[in-house]
Amino acid sequence: MILSIHLYIGLSARKEGLGGKKRTGYLIANGLYIIVYCIGITAEIINFTWAFRTITEGIATIFIDITMLVTLGELMFNAVRVRKLTGQLTETETR
Numbered sequence: 001m002i003l004s005i006h007l008y009i010g011l012s013a014r015k016e017g018l019g020g021k022k023r024t025g026y027l028i029a030n031g032l033y034i035i036v037y038c039i040g041i042t043a044e045i046i047n048f049t050w051a052f053r054t055i056t057e058g059i060a061t062i063f064i065d066i067t068m069l070v071t072l073g074e075l076m077f078n079a080v081r082v083r084k085l086t087g088q089l090t091e092t093e094t095r
Contacts, residue, residue, distance in 0.1 A: 030076050037069040
């Protein structure tokens with residue numbers, strides 16, 4: 001399930017980046033995934049001693065989740081920025 005969501009978001013972003021069809025579904029899924037990751041990281045930090053067997057395991061898991069959160073955030077930021085810049089470019093071309 002998680003892999004299919006990652007594939008959907010990644011392949012849709014790649015397709016749009018290569019000039020393919022612009023879909024908003026993957027941006028919505030990405031936004032929901034960002035919210036889920038924020039809640040998950042917060043829960044992991046609050047329940048640190050209960051959730052992990054060792055400190056090393058907990059720290060590694062939290063860093064992996066934070067890295068994924070940053071990657072999803074950058075994807076969202078850049079996709080929205082490219083759409084805005086593309087819109088501005090088409091406006092200047094029509095003038």
